[in-house]
Amino acid sequence: MLSRIWSVNCVRNEHEMEIAIAVYDLTKQYGKILAVDNISFTVNQGEVFGFLGPNGAGKTTTIRMLTGQTKPTSGTVTVAGYDVVRESIKAKERVGVVPEVSNIYDEMSAWDNLVFAAQLYGVAKNEREKRAKELLELFGLYERRTGRAGNFSKGMKRRLTIAAALIHKPGILFLDEPTSGLDVQSSRMIRNLTKDLNKNGTTIFLTTHYIEEADQLCQRVAIINKGKIVAVDNPEKLKASVEKHQIVEVSFDQTQNLEHELASLKYVSKVVQVGDKFRLHVRSTSEAVPLLVDFARENGLKIVSIDTLNPSLEDAFVEMTGLSPEVMATEKEQGKKAVSLG
Amino acid sequence: MVKAWADSLIKAFYIAKKDAKVYYFKAPNFTYGLLIPVSLYLAFSMAGEINSKLIVAGLSSLVILFGTTSIEAVAVVLEKQTGTFERLLVAPLSLFTIVLGKALAGFFFGLILAAVVLFPLAAVSGTVVMNPLLAVIAIAFTSMAFSALGIVASAYAKWVPEAQMLSNFLRFPMVFLSGTFTALEVFPSQLQVVARFLPLTYSVEALRSSIAEPAVTYTYILDIAALALFTIVLLALSTKILEKRIT
Numbered sequence: 001m002l003s004r005i006w007s008v009n010c011v012r013n014e015h016e017m018e019i020a021i022a023v024y025d026l027t028k029q030y031g032k033i034l035a036v037d038n039i040s041f042t043v044n045q046g047e048v049f050g051f052l053g054p055n056g057a058g059k060t061t062t063i064r065m066l067t068g069q070t071k072p073t074s075g076t077v078t079v080a081g082y083d084v085v086r087e088s089i090k091a092k093e094r095v096g097v098v099p100e101v102s103n104i105y106d107e108m109s110a111w112d113n114l115v116f117a118a119q120l121y122g123v124a125k126n127e128r129e130k131r132a133k134e135l136l137e138l139f140g141l142y143e144r145r146t147g148r149a150g151n152f153s154k155g156m157k158r159r160l161t162i163a164a165a166l167i168h169k170p171g172i173l174f175l176d177e178p179t180s181g182l183d184v185q186s187s188r189m190i191r192n193l194t195k196d197l198n199k200n201g202t203t204i205f206l207t208t209h210y211i212e213e214a215d216q217l218c219q220r221v222a223i224i225n226k227g228k229i230v231a232v233d234n235p236e237k238l239k240a241s242v243e244k245h246q247i248v249e250v251s252f253d254q255t256q257n258l259e260h261e262l263a264s265l266k267y268v269s270k271v272v273q274v275g276d277k278f279r280l281h282v283r284s285t286s287e288a289v290p291l292l293v294d295f296a297r298e299n300g301l302k303i304v305s306i307d308t309l310n311p312s313l314e315d316a317f318v319e320m321t322g323l324s325p326e327v328m329a330t331e332k333e334q335g336k337k338a339v340s341l342g
Numbered sequence: 343m344v345k346a347w348a349d350s351l352i353k354a355f356y357i358a359k360k361d362a363k364v365y366y367f368k369a370p371n372f373t374y375g376l377l378i379p380v381s382l383y384l385a386f387s388m389a390g391e392i393n394s395k396l397i398v399a400g401l402s403s404l405v406i407l408f409g410t411t412s413i414e415a416v417a418v419v420l421e422k423q424t425g426t427f428e429r430l431l432v433a434p435l436s437l438f439t440i441v442l443g444k445a446l447a448g449f450f451f452g453l454i455l456a457a458v459v460l461f462p463l464a465a466v467s468g469t470v471v472m473n474p475l476l477a478v479i480a481i482a483f484t485s486m487a488f489s490a491l492g493i494v495a496s497a498y499a500k501w502v503p504e505a506q507m508l509s510n511f512l513r514f515p516m517v518f519l520s521g522t523f524t525a526l527e528v529f530p531s532q533l534q535v536v537a538r539f540l541p542l543t544y545s546v547e548a549l550r551s552s553i554a555e556p557a558v559t560y561t562y563i564l565d566i567a568a569l570a571l572f573t574i575v576l577l578a579l580s581t582k583i584l585e586k587r588i589t
Contacts, residue, residue: 103425
């Protein structure tokens, strides 16, 4: 169904087809605070581009500049070939934006919300109702189309917000934390939709707290920290960049006070406790495993499990942002809290 | 260029229609728009300060002032608070179109409020409106100017109580300084100068002119021009304030 209702409204001309979003030397300063510091990157036409960073890194400010909500202090942004500041209306016509918090009109029905969105985007009168019907059916909301949107569940509101962002068939879709706070079923639906939209040619700019989600969906990822881009690459290359540290995950029959002792072992550069397991960053797993067996024997411990892990995108994220394991855990916890709220 | 302006105006109407649906045409809003002006009228009349020939114009202007500014203050700030304003900001519209859409909704609201008050009040008080068309034009310009005034407060404010406080700060001095219930000529000369900087003065004057004179007067034209100027300046100011606030 998606391919039937989809024909991408994006590119300005053949020459600009390859670049959907181009960001050059972008800076945003609020008084003395430098929120975004001279960042540059491009997003290719038809890719899913992840934009990751810890809280306060400058993600939201960047998205606000990319979607024309905030003017940059300096630098330029072109979206679908149009300068977001000088040709903002043309750029906005080609973009759909799904903000972190669903922002539909609670007082209006699902149907009226979509029709209003279509009116704002200049969708032709004879197309509006057809599009609204197609999208409501696609998102499983057609039966509730006349109901007040304020009475919808969080997942339904999220789906309606995404539907409203798609009403004008944008070529570029900004998804800000699209699955934050949603139940498993709604999250899966949105992830599948993201993949389908992308398959049909839509460029997706995705920010998410869930690094695993970015790993699953994104062809390339940018990591922003303290207002600066610290890496732009595909997830596998980012993982490979931290492969100099191999990881051994071990659990013992008791966990108390072991972190410090494990960290003092030869070849171990870092220890992170994850639940009842310890993740040891080591130079070589083949050197570390015998040492761990000796360590267990000497301390009267039993090894419950031992495994070698490949670095994850999260490992790369932690390495590049310099976040401590505690801060990273807090970041993840915030994401989980959002889920439980749903 | 013309197409762009037409497009902008059409989208402003869509915003106005949406605002009317979502925020405006609810009983409490009408009640609030009517309640304060009527209370003020009663307070003045009990003190024996009312000239019955003046009240029709004064009360109608006050109803529009309180009705439109109250509703405008809520409509913009509430949208900013709930995040729906972001929906307007990311849409292909200029900030001015958004402000114009908001003002248009207030404009229609003011027209309806005034219709509810002016003609029934004139009938009850035995006042003959000499030129109803001029009265309607004066009401229309008044509604637009006061809607724009409400948006200034709401563009500046971060939350609803702040917007309401700012609205009161703007409208209550006007009530007493614009010759609403008493003729402006009885004011001290310094206050008469101050009154000339207040849009309510021109609204009351234009309405009084349309009630008293069958033909267009020079004063009436100046009053309408002043209200139009206030509208343009206040809409531009609102756009500028919003731009600063959100970027």
